[in-house]
Amino acid sequence: MYTAITDSTIKISIIGAAGGIGQSLTLLLKTQIHNLIPIGSNKVKKNHIHLALYDINSDAVNGVATDLSHIDTPVSLSSHSPNTENGIKDCLKDTDLIIISAGLPRKPGMTREDLFNKNASIISSLTDSIIEHCDLSKIFILVISNPVNSLVPVITKKFIKFDPTADVERRVMGVTKLDIVRASTFLHQFGINEGFEKRSSIMPSVPVIGGHSGETIIPLFSQSKIHPQLTNEQVDYLTKRVQCGGDEVVKAKNGQGSATLSMALAGYKVVAKFISLLSGQEDIIKAIFYISLLDHTKNEPICPGAKELMDTVDGLDFFSIPLTISAKGVHSIKYWIMDEMNDYEKDELLSACIPKLRENIKTGWDFIQD
Ligand code: NAD
Ligand code: LMR
DSSP: OOOOOOTTEEEEEEETTTSHHHHHHHHHHHHHGGGGSOTTOTTOSOOEEEEEEEOSOHHHHHHHHHHHHTSOSSOEEEEEOTTSTTTHHHHHTTOSEEEEOOSOOOOTTOOGGGGHHHHHHHHHHHHHHHHHHSOTTTOEEEEOSSOHHHHHHHHHHHHHHHOTTSOGGGGEEEOOHHHHHHHHHHHHHHHHHHTOOOOTTOOOOOOEEEOSSGGGEEEOGGGOSSOTTOOHHHHHHHHHHHHTHHHHHHHHHTTSOSOOHHHHHHHHHHHHHHHHHHTTSOSOEEEEEEEEOEETTTTEESSTTHHHHHHHTTTOSEEEEEEEEETTEEEEEOGGGTTTOOHIIIIIIIHHHHHHHHHHHHHHHHHSOO
């Protein structure tokens, strides 16, 4: 099942690969991702994709990888667990992109914060493995596990403590894409239900900023080009639906976990962006991620636009925002999106987000001893 990693390989490591998200995401990657690398383009420097699957559930991950390996695409696979030779080391060695969906999902009645202690311990020990086995000068890490708002600070602080010069924090990103997918879906459905959507094949694009939990999620419906005529009540309804989108799925699954399929699709969309960067097709990609705004070692803004953003979010040092990414990591922040917010978004949504997000960030930061 294992294919040798060469200079033309993009290696993607999926941690938690046997879980609900992990299985659906690896299926999407195995079946679709190679289509994103055009054959014969001289911009492409890497044209082979390898998926390295890791999970502590050894039988499950081995089964998933074997099953996927029968799918007829040129994407290669390997399976790793504490029971395989070298364990997580072989999954992480030479990797370019690490996707972490390891950890507990919510059950009805729980908040994402309730997952913190258990998932922070998992993430913290995974970060130790990343430090031990990866080339810290190049890896990107995408954090799906919850609570994203606090786990990204946990990982960031661990890297800074290990090696302040490695500059990994500009390549650690919390995945908030599901909120963006939901905002687009709910707005589209709403338009059809209300009878003012005629072009049912066109999906609206709605930026969502802030964090990934309840009131920290700020959908900017005013910045969607479709349905600018929504009333305040309609925007309020849609905003609350996006903020509670995760709860809607947790409730419907009634104890059988949280969003997996929609999250896998959101994760696929995010990885697809990275393929154009890692294959050499693009030098810069645009995306929305939850990132550190501060280079905590130098106590300086992480990149152009970060200072302006921190000034508008009362000094928060982590935030989800449209940005550009180069091979070195976060490259610039589209801070002016904040100036384009309307009064409702600024006075109600951002005001409610800031104290909550500050608390979540502190929980994560304090988890790692100074
Ligand atoms: P799941 O329980 O189905 O899968 C989690 C997997 O992680 C399991 O296979 C488990 O064996 C594995 N695991 C646990 N500890 C591990 C470790 N130390 N190393 C490797 N693997 C380990 O859960 P799921 O539904 O896939 O959700 C995973 C996480 O993603 C949850 O924390 C959930 O809250 C979060 N989530 C985030 C978003 C988002 O938008 N960011 C969306 C949905 C779910
Ligand atoms: C989601 O938004 O669906 C995820 O964060 C999972 C959850 O617990 O809600």
